[in-house]
Structures are given as structure tokens and as C-alpha cells.
Amino acid sequence: MVNNGPTAGGFVSAGLVQIVQRLAPGGIEVLALELARRLPGTNPIFSLDGDTQSLVGAWSALAHAGPVEGFAKAPGLRPGLVVSLAARLRALKPRAVLVHHIGPLLYGGLAARLAGVPVLSYVEHDSWHYDAPRQRTLTAALARIVRPQVVAVSQAVAAVSRTVMPGAAVRVIANAVDTERFQPAPRAAARAALGLPAEGPLVGAAGRLEPVKGHDVLLRAMVEVPHARLALIGEGSARDTLRQLADQLGVAERVHFLGHRGDMPQVLPALDLFCLPSRNEGLPL
Known part of the structure; x- marks a missing residue:
């Protein structure tokens, strides 16, 4: 209500x-x-x-x-x-x-x-x-x-x-993970649901697209791993800036901006590696 x-x-x-x-x-x-x-x-x-x-x-x-x-x-x-x-x-x-x-x-x-x-x-x-x-x-x-x-x-x-x-x-009182909601699931099905390529390593980061979250650092790191793709889950004021940076770095074709997702238990199984590049976190869980 x-x-x-x-x-x-x-x-x-x-x-x-x-x-x-x-x-x-x-x-x-x-x-x-x-x-x-x-x-x-x-x-x-x-x-x-x-x-x-x-x-x-x-x-x-x-x-x-x-x-x-x-x-x-x-x-x-x-x-x-x-x-x-x-x-x-x-x-x-x-x-x-x-x-x-x-x-x-x-x-x-x-x-x-x-x-x-x-x-x-x-x-x-x-x-x-x-x-x-x-x-x-x-x-x-x-x-x-x-x-x-x-x-x-x-x-x-x-x-x-x-x-x-x-x-x-x-x-x-530490943050926690609900292990009943977040469980392993088939990777191929998770990627298909997101419209992501079935093959190849996929790195993911979830969080507000704001400078404090450090997504710019992760984009620069993607230059060093040309065989991998990156999925950014979240929205924020830095979205356009991050898109421009991806273009400048030549990684835009390998970066997927998925926007805000309310179904993270279904999104995470699509990833091979989760990365949290935040500059500051209270408890980076």
C-alpha cells in the first residue's frame, strides 16, 4: 500500500x-x-x-x-x-x-x-x-x-x-546475505534472460552509478582484459560519464549497462566474477 x-x-x-x-x-x-x-x-x-x-x-x-x-x-x-x-x-x-x-x-x-x-x-x-x-x-x-x-x-x-x-x-549489526534468495543457478539461462552473450568471461558490478562507487576504475581495468565483458547493474548521475569513458577507452562494445534491476538473485548467476570497485563502503558485502 x-x-x-x-x-x-x-x-x-x-x-x-x-x-x-x-x-x-x-x-x-x-x-x-x-x-x-x-x-x-x-x-x-x-x-x-x-x-x-x-x-x-x-x-x-x-x-x-x-x-x-x-x-x-x-x-x-x-x-x-x-x-x-x-x-x-x-x-x-x-x-x-x-x-x-x-x-x-x-x-x-x-x-x-x-x-x-x-x-x-x-x-x-x-x-x-x-x-x-x-x-x-x-x-x-x-x-x-x-x-x-x-x-x-x-x-x-x-x-x-x-x-x-x-x-x-x-x-x-553487520549486513547479511539471504541465502534462501541468493542461490546458484544455470549461467546460460541467466545470461539469456538478460540478453547477454552465452560465451566468454563476464565481470559484473552492482551499485549506484556514482563516483564513490568507482566504476571508472573498473572500466579502465577492462582495457587489460580484452577477452572479457562487463555488466554494470544500477543507475545514477554518472551513467553518461561512464558511457563516454567506455567509448574513450575502446571498451564500449564489451560493456553492458543493465540499469536498475530488482531481480538480483536472477542476475548474479550470469556472472563469472563479481567486482566491487567502490572507493568507500561501510561493509563491502
Whole structure:
């Protein structure tokens, strides 16, 4: 069920409310959808950026997800968004609020405290953004003000989080793989379904097409393996730049841009080698 906006009806109570920056295809967002689906009861997801209709229109998986609300945050600091979020949380009366990353901690954390939500948890998915002093200062201040339970996806992220938020009890809950969904399958059938050549080595990478994911490094590496092909699964702002780079490197004929896929258990068996060239990851699983 998809709610039509922050002021629309459709559900009147919630178990867990998750808050993300923008509900678009990505690792954090897929995790949020899976968590909402697997937990009992109704578990809405709030997106600070984007309105509900545009979010659902851009990601078909949301049409079959649980309640989704977009709050259409405008650029810049928006104190009024805290008030809007708090009003929705008071109406829903969730048992807990789970915020992913710093923006949702700022707006969602303050809103959860204003609304009197019993449990507030903050998940830190990576630590590279703490290289920016402003990010460290803001996170430290918010941790003192809203006092969230802090969860890190790896020991490395937890170590940095403890230095940024001294005194906070940081618990590690590592990312995991659902081995019932992700299982070996015939390679030929998987490639045929994707329209990929049946023969020859195939390297694959899945992730947002953004500079931090390092797909440019992988494209340059393909020059050194002229007998192999590359499948890039994902969408992002760097798509056109990566296509141009593939042309410049002379590997474009061997690179397949597959776009966002919601069927990764069926895609992965097509690969001979999975490569994660990210420049930064919280837990490169």
C-alpha cells in the first residue's frame, strides 16, 4: 500500500517508521524496504526528499511496498520539516523510529523526540563522510540532543562512530546475505534472460552509478582484459560519464549497462566474477 502524502490517510498506526533521505534505488533503501516487509505489522517508510507520487513513479518496487510517504523537502535547512514529521509520528504512534544517515537523524531524530516515540535508533552505514568536519560536528551535537541508539554495519564503522559520538553505545549489526534468495543457478539461462552473450568471461558490478562507487576504475581495468565483458547493474548521475569513458577507452562494445534491476538473485548467476570497485563502503558485502 502506498500513502498519497504526508497529510493523506490510509493507515492509522505503525510499528516501525523508517526515515531515509530519498527513497530511490540503492543499498540503504533496498534494506529499508526489506526490513519493512519482514517485520510484523505496518511499517511505513518516510522519504525526506521527493513527493510520494514521483518516488513511486521512479521506482516500481514502491508500488508493491508497504506505506511510503514523501515529504518533498526543499534544498537547504528546513526547520518546518521537523514539525511536519513530528505531526505524522504523533498520528501514527509507532513503537520505534529508525533513521538512516545524517539528514534523517537531524529531521527525523528531532521529530521523534518531539513526538514522544519510545525508541529512536540511528543506523550508520559508512564512515567516509565523517572526513568532513561539519559532518562530525553536526552528528556529535545531534547524538547529545536526541540520544539515539546507534547501530553500525561493521566494526570499522563502529570505531569511527564512537569517536564522533563519544559516550554513545554503538552496537554492530553487520549486513547479511539471504541465502534462501541468493542461490546458484544455470549461467546460460541467466545470461539469456538478460540478453547477454552465452560465451566468454563476464565481470559484473552492482551499485549506484556514482563516483564513490568507482566504476571508472573498473572500466579502465577492462582495457587489460580484452577477452572479457562487463555488466554494470544500477543507475545514477554518472551513467553518461561512464558511457563516454567506455567509448574513450575502446571498451564500449564489451560493456553492458543493465540499469536498475530488482531481480538480483536472477542476475548474479550470469556472472563469472563479481567486482566491487567502490572507493568507500561501510561493509563491502
